[in-house]
Amino acid sequence: GQQLNQSPQSMFIQEGEDVSMNCTSSSIFNTWLWYKQDPGEGPVLLIALYKAGELTSNGRLTAQFGITRKDSFLNISASIPSDVGIYFCAGLPNTGNQFYFGTGTSLTVIP
């Protein structure tokens, strides 16, 4: 099946710092989704991307659909304690019929 490589695996940052994480695949994707999951709860959709090069913001979060269609990036600006959680990317391959999820980036924000 498809492999989505998400990095970094974990991040420990100071409150107020900016955060960047990315997701890469070996094949072309049509759609990229970014989710945040708090412990014991369901993932919450943050941003959806549908076109190569697309840049979409949701408050302090910005995500981009890579122009090669094989990667996507999520940036969080001016992090706050409630940003703590696990961030997952998900992608739909152009030849596939299911979404594939990355392994997650665990974010810890130190006040």
Next chain:
Amino acid sequence: DSGVTQTPKHLITATGQRVTLRCSPRSGDLSVYWYQQSLDQGLQFLIQYYNGEERAKGNILERFSAQQFPDLHSELNLSSLELGDSALYFCASSESLYNEQFFGPGTRLTVL
């Protein structure tokens, strides 16, 4: 609140038993997905239904089965349970086949 509901929230059972997890999608969504998430692990896709029909299958064990009913709610049946089946089980729904998915709060299954 995503609009996706799952019951029960918690389930504790013994090895060898059978359980049924239930999911109601968001109003208007035709597609339902089931995922398994073991402790500190990522999301493992199990199965997808669209308007009552199975559309995609992931790493779903033969002991597990699912269906989507005419009212679009879905059930995931887990049988001959083993300790390793203990996990969070999430249901997600989407408007059609390839839209963004919205997740329910999950069912935490503990097999003793």
